[in-house]
Amino acid sequence: MNYLEGLNQPQQDAVKHSNGPLMIIAGAGSGKTRVLTYRTAHLIEKGVDPFQILLLTFTNKAAGEMRQRVEKVIGNDAKNLWMGTFHSVFAKILRFDGKHLGYTSDFSIYDTDDSKSLIRSIVKERGLDDKIYKPNVVYNRISGAKNRLIGPDEYVTNPIIAADDVAAKLPEMGKIYKIYALRCFQANAMDFDDLLYNTNILFRDHPAVLDKYQRKFKYVMVDEFQDTNVSQYLIVKKLSDISQNLCVVGDDAQSIYAFRGASIDNILNLEKDYPNMTTIKLEQNYRSTQNIVEAANSIIAKNKNQLKKTVFTENEEGSLIELVKASSDNEEGRLISTHIFESKMNLGLRNTDFAILYRTNAQSRTFEESLRKLNIKYRIIGGLSFYQRREIKDLLAYFRYTINQNDEEAFKRIINLPKRGIGDTTIAKLTITAAEQQIPIWEVIANIKQYQTGRLSDTIEGFADLIKSFKIMVDSKKKDAYEVASHIAKSSGLLKELHEDKTVEGLSRYENVQELLNSIKQFVDDPDTGVEEKNLNTFLQTVSLMTTADQDDPDGDNDRVTMMTIHGAKGLEFNHVYVVGMEEDLFPSQMMLQSRQDLEEERRLFYVAITRAEKKLVMSYAETRYQWGRLKPCEPSRFLDEIDPKYLQFAKNIRKAVEDTQRLPQGFVKMSNREQKMPDFGTSNNPTPTNILIQRPNVARPQVVGNTYKPSSDFAPSDTKNLAEGDRVEHLKFGFGKVKKIDTNGTDRKATIQFEGSIGEKTLLLSFAKLRIL
DNA sequence: TGTGAGGCCGTGGGT
DNA sequence: CGGCCTCACA
Numbered sequence: 001m002n003y004l005e006g007l008n009q010p011q012q013d014a015v016k017h018s019n020g021p022l023m024i025i026a027g028a029g030s031g032k033t034r035v036l037t038y039r040t041a042h043l044i045e046k047g048v049d050p051f052q053i054l055l056l057t058f059t060n061k062a063a064g065e066m067r068q069r070v071e072k073v074i075g076n077d078a079k080n081l082w083m084g085t086f087h088s089v090f091a092k093i094l095r096f097d098g099k100h101l102g103y104t105s106d107f108s109i110y111d112t113d114d115s116k117s118l119i120r121s122i123v124k125e126r127g128l129d130d131k132i133y134k135p136n137v138v139y140n141r142i143s144g145a146k147n148r149l150i151g152p153d154e155y156v157t158n159p160i161i162a163a164d165d166v167a168a169k170l171p172e173m174g175k176i177y178k179i180y181a182l183r184c185f186q187a188n189a190m191d192f193d194d195l196l197y198n199t200n201i202l203f204r205d206h207p208a209v210l211d212k213y214q215r216k217f218k219y220v221m222v223d224e225f226q227d228t229n230v231s232q233y234l235i236v237k238k239l240s241d242i243s244q245n246l247c248v249v250g251d252d253a254q255s256i257y258a259f260r261g262a263s264i265d266n267i268l269n270l271e272k273d274y275p276n277m278t279t280i281k282l283e284q285n286y287r288s289t290q291n292i293v294e295a296a297n298s299i300i301a302k303n304k305n306q307l308k309k310t311v312f313t314e315n316e317e318g319s320l321i322e323l324v325k326a327s328s329d330n331e332e333g334r335l336i337s338t339h340i341f342e343s344k345m346n347l348g349l350r351n352t353d354f355a356i357l358y359r360t361n362a363q364s365r366t367f368e369e370s371l372r373k374l375n376i377k378y379r380i381i382g383g384l385s386f387y388q389r390r391e392i393k394d395l396l397a398y399f400r401y402t403i404n405q406n407d408e409e410a411f412k413r414i415i416n417l418p419k420r421g422i423g424d425t426t427i428a429k430l431t432i433t434a435a436e437q438q439i440p441i442w443e444v445i446a447n448i449k450q451y452q453t454g455r456l457s458d459t460i461e462g463f464a465d466l467i468k469s470f471k472i473m474v475d476s477k478k479k480d481a482y483e484v485a486s487h488i489a490k491s492s493g494l495l496k497e498l499h500e501d502k503t504v505e506g507l508s509r510y511e512n513v514q515e516l517l518n519s520i521k522q523f524v525d526d527p528d529t530g531v532e533e534k535n536l537n538t539f540l541q542t543v544s545l546m547t548t549a550d551q552d553d554p555d556g557d558n559d560r561v562t563m564m565t566i567h568g569a570k571g572l573e574f575n576h577v578y579v580v581g582m583e584e585d586l587f588p589s590q591m592m593l594q595s596r597q598d599l600e601e602e603r604r605l606f607y608v609a610i611t612r613a614e615k616k617l618v619m620s621y622a623e624t625r626y627q628w629g630r631l632k633p634c635e636p637s638r639f640l641d642e643i644d645p646k647y648l649q650f651a652k653n654i655r656k657a658v659e660d661t662q663r664l665p666q667g668f669v670k671m672s673n674r675e676q677k678m679p680d681f682g683t684s685n686n687p688t689p690t691n692i693l694i695q696r697p698n699v700a701r702p703q704v705v706g707n708t709y710k711p712s713s714d715f716a717p718s719d720t721k722n723l724a725e726g727d728r729v730e731h732l733k734f735g736f737g738k739v740k741k742i743d744t745n746g747t748d749r750k751a752t753i754q755f756e757g758s759i760g761e762k763t764l765l766l767s768f769a770k771l772r773i774l
Numbered sequence: 775t776g777t778g779a780g781g782c783c784g785t786g787g788g789t
Numbered sequence: 790c791g792g793c794c795t796c797a798c799a
Contacts, residue, residue, distance in 0.1 A: 059788060087789045111789080131782095192789045227788095259786060360785060362791095382787085419775085547789060567786055591785055605786085628784070628790060781795080 003038050003073060007031075014280045015039045018046060021240075021274040022247040023225075023267075027311035028296070028611035029287030029573070032249050033066065036223060039247065040081065041073040043219060050080035052218040056236065057085055058227055060546055062571070066223070082217065086232050087192060088545045090199040093213065094190070095541070100206050101198055106537055108189040108400050109544035113388065114409040115139055115180075115191045121412075122179050128172060137170070142177050146193035147229040147261040149200055152178040186440075187408040196231040203238050214242045225250030225270075229261040237273065246274070252307050253300045256567060256605045258598065268307065281309050285611075287573050289318020292617050295647040296610040302642055303600045321643070322651040324620035328631075329581075332622040333366030336578050339618060339651065340561060341374050343576060351377055353575035355562040357609050359587040363580065364563050371561060381564035385547050391498060391509040392516055398488050399540050402470040405442035418493040420459050430460075466491065474536050481536045482521045489513060566609045577613035579606075582621040583634040606639050618651065723751060 004012050011031060014024050015038045026032035036055070044050055057063045063084045071078040082089060095105045110118070116135040119142075123133045145155055155161055156174035165173040184191060190198060203210040220240045222228065225248035228236075240246035248270065255264040271277055285293050293313045300306070324339070326332035340354050356367050361382055371378045386392060397413035404410070416422045433451050434441040444451055446468070448460045469491075473484050489495045498510040523542070524534045562574065581587055588602035610617060621636050640648075723729070727739045737755035754761050 061788095085789065091789095109789090112787095195789080257787080260788085362784080385788095545789060547787095565786065589785060626790075630790090775799100777797105777799085779795105779797090782793090784790105784792095 003041065007034070007038070008284055010280050010282050010284075011035050014282070015042050017247075017278060017280070018043055018048075018219075019245060021244055021277040023270055023274075023277055023279045024247070024249040024282060025279065025307055025309055026249055026251050026282040027285060027309060028251065028254065028608070029285040029313075030282035030311070031286055032223075032251075032282060033069065035282065036221065036249055037066065037069045037073060040070050040221070044074050044077055048219060050074075050077045051082070052216065053081050053221070054089065054217040054219065054239070055081060055083040055221045055223070056089060057083075057223045060085055060088070062223060063088075085545065086228075086235075087195050088542075090235065091190075091195050091541070091545060094195065094198055094202070097202060097206070097209050098198065100209060101202060102185065103190070103198075104188055106188075106403050108187065108404045108407040108410065109195070109541075110184065110189050110191040110409060111388075111544070111547065112139070112192070113393070114189075117409055117412070118183060119176065119180060122176055122183065126172065126176070126179075128176075133170060133172065133176065138173065138176055141165075141170070141173055142180060143193050144261060145177065146197040147231045149197065149231055149234065151197075151201075152181045183408065186406065188404055188406045189409070193231070196229075196235065199235055200231055200238075203235070210238060213239055218243050219245045219247070221247045221249070223249050226252050226255035226264060226267045227257045227262045228266050230263055230266070233263070233266045244274075244276075252305075253303075253309075253604055254570065254608050256570065256601060256608060258601050259592075264305065268305065283309055283311050285311050285313040286315070287614055288313060288611060289315050289615060291318045291320055291647050292610060292613050295321055295617075295643050296607055298644045298647070299603060299610065299639065299642055300607045303603055305600055319616060320649040321647050322616075322618045323640070323648050324618060324651045325636075326620060326622045327624065329363075329366050329622045329625040330370075332580060332620050333370035335651075336367060336580060336618070336620055337370035337374050337376065339578070340371070340376060340576070343616075344376075349575060351559045351561045354578070355564070355569065355572070355574040355576070355612065356578045356580060357564065357566045357569050357612065358579075358581050359566060359589060359605075360581075361565060363586075367563055367580070376561055377557060377559065378561040378563055381562060381568050386512070386515075387543065387547055389509070389512055391494070391513050395485075395489055395492075395494055395513055395516060396540070396543065398470070398492050398494070399485065399536055402467060402474055402488065403537050403540060405446075405467070406440055408441075411441065414492070415463065418497045420463060422456065422459060422463070426456055426460075477535065480524045481534055481539045482517065482524045484536045485520045485539075486517055489517060566605050569612050570608055573612055573614055575614050576616045576618070577609070579609045579617070579619045580621075581625075582619050582637040582640055583625070584637050586625075586634070587637055588639065603639070603642075729753060 004015065007015065011034070014022070014035045017039075024032065024035060026035070040053060040055065043053060055066065057066060067078060067081075067083055070081065070083070084092075091109065094101075094103065094107070098105065098107060116139050119133075119135045119138045120130060123130045123135070123138070145151075145161075150158070150161070152174070155177050162171075162174065165171055184194065203213075217239050220236050220243075222236055227250075236246060236248075248267070250267050252264060252267045255262060255267070258264060271279070288296075290313055293311055293315075297311055322339075324332070324335050326335050336356065343349060343354075344351070356364075356378075358364065358367075364380055368378065368380070387396070394413055394417055397407075397410040400407050400410040401414055412427075415427060429452070430441055430444050434444045437444065437451075445460055445464045448457050448464060452460075470484070470488055473479055473487060479487070495510070495513060498506060498513060501507075501509070520539055523539050562572075566579070587606070588599060592602055593599060619640070621634065621640070623634055624631050625634050626632070723739065723742065725739050725742055729737055729739060737753040739751050740754050740761070741752040743752075752761060
C-alpha cells in the first residue's frame, strides 16, 4: 500500500473507502484522477474481481488516460476492468442485449450529422419549412427529450410539452420526433442519445437483464459526475441499486455543460437519493499559486447554487493576475502575442507552457495572425474533428452500408458517390417502389431488374453488385479489417477520385483517407485492444464513438502555444494562461444570458478558465471589436469587477502601453506608460533568438480569382498574374516558402513551392491557394 | 454537371 | 466579414 504515501488525509480516506455510496467533491487541481486510480487499485488489492468494477468517463481521452494510469499501478488486471465512456460501455451492452428491444447486434450508430440529415429529410418530406424547423433546433429538442427519458409517445401526449412547442412556433415537433425515432429504428440505427435512452428502456422493461448487470457490476464509479444528464444518472443509479457501491467524483463548481443537458442537480441532490452517503471533499489544490486559487475562489463564491467547500493551496503566493487593455481585437492579439514572446525570453519557457483561452472559436483569428507574425508556433484545438471530415465519413458510410443495408444515412451518402448519375429523382423512385412493395430499399436495389428496366437499372445493379461483393468479403472472414477496408476504398472509386484532385484540399483529403486506413491497420495489428475479433464490424463499432481528433501535429513539432475555447480546456493545465476577450456580452455570453438566464454557469466557466493556470494568469479585453464586419464598442466584463482587485494589476511587460483610464472597471489602477526595453541579445545568457520579429512590406490587396475562396484581410488567392518563380510567399497553413516552378495547364495555374521547415514541397492550384506574395 | 453570384447566418461541444 | 448553402445559368 505504498501508494498511500504522498496522499493527504481526505485523499487517503477516499481511496480506502470501499463499501457504500461515496461522493468525492474534488476541487480544481486536487488530484482527483489519482484518487480514482488508487481507489480502483485498492479495491482490486482487497480482492474485488476487476470484472466487477465499472468505471465511467465522458471522453475517450479521459478513459484512455485513466486506463493507462490504473495499468501502471495494478498491471495486467487493468485489462479486465470495464472502463470507458458512458456511450461505449452501454453501446457494448446494447450489442449483447439490444435484441430485446428489436435491434440486431450490428446496429449502426448515427452521429450528430447523420441525425440532422435525417431530420432535414423528414422536415422536407412533411412539407415543412426548414427555416422554421431548423435541423439544429429540432435535434436539440429531441435530444433534450431523450436525455430526460421522454419517449416519442409520451412527447406527443404530454400537454405541457405540446404547449411549449406551440410557444416556440414548432407545433409539429412531436410528429417529427415520432417519425425520427421510427426511421432510426427501421434503419437499425441508434443516435448518441439512444445509446443511453435505450439502455434505460432495456433496464426498465427487462428486469432480468438489469438483474444480470446489477450482479455483474458490484462497484460503479463515475468521473466528472457534474456533467451527467438525467439519463446517465438513472443508469448508474439502477446499476448500483443492489450493491449501493456507487462512487462519484466531480466538482459542482466546474459544471459547464448544462446547455447540452447536463444537470448540476445530479451532484447537488445526490445526498437525497443516498442518505447513507459518505462525502469527502478534496480541497487542497496542487496546481496553482495562492493568488490564482484565491481569485478563483472569490469568483465562484458569488454563486448560490453550489456545495460548500474551501479550496486552498500550500503553493507559493505567486504573481498577481495581469490585466491587459487593448484598443481593438487586433491590438489584443498583438499585446498577448508580445507578452508570450517576452515571457518566453525572460523566463526561458517553451511554447507548450502557454495557452490562450477564449469564449468563442471565432476569437482565435487575431491571435493566429499575431502569433504568426512573431513566428511563434501554435495549434488550435477545436473545429472539425477527423471523423467528421467529409472524405472520412464517406468511406465509413461504405463500411456501414456493407454491414447494415438498412442504414438510411449511409445509403444517402454513398448511392451517388463517386458520381454514378443516380440523382434525387432516381432515389425518390426507389423509395416509392420500396414503399409500394413494403420492403426495404435495399431489397429493391438488390433485385432492381424485377422492378425497373432501362439505362439506370444497370447502374443501380452495378452499385448493388459492388455492395454485395463487399458483403461477401466481410462475411467470408478470410480477410482482416484492413484488407477489406482498402479493398472497399479502392473498388468503390473513392480513393481514385481523391487521388485525381490535385488541389491542397484534395491532397489532404487523400492523406486523411490513407490515415484512416493506417488506423485500421493499427487496429488489426494491435494485440491488446480488448477486441476479440478484428473485423470491419468491430472496427466500425469502436470508431463510431471516436469523435475527437486528438491527433498530434503531422510534422512532429509539438512545441506549440495552445489555443482553444474554455470549454475545451477543462482537465488541462498550463504554466501561463491567457483568458482573452473579457468583455460584457462576449464573456459572459449575451446569448447565454438571454436564452438560459444562467449567469452562474458562465461564472463556473470563468472559474474553470482561471484554475487552468499554474504560475501566471493574464486577462485581456478590447475596447472595440470587429463583429460581422462592423466595429463594435465593448464594455469590460462584469467578471473583472467580481474579482477582488487585490489580486489584479495591469500588465507591465508589454511594450505598447495602455493609456486610457476612462472606462476602467472600478478599483483598477492606471498602468504606467513606460516602454519595455528589449532584452540584450547575443550575450551568453541570452542568445540571439532565430525567430525575432519579421518585418513585412505592405502588400497591395491581392486580386480576387473567382469566389471559391473569398479574400480575407490578409490571405487571399494570390494574384496569379503577378506570381513568378523565385517569389517568396506565405501560405495560411504551411507558412513561408519560395516558388520553385509555375505550370500553366489550360485554365489551371499551379505553383510548386518549397516551404520552410519540415513541410517540404507542395504543388498548389493557385485559384485555391491561400497565399500571399511577400 | 459545374461554376459563380448571391443570400443567409453567426455560442459553447463529447458521444 | 467569412463560411456555407442554394439556385440560376451555361
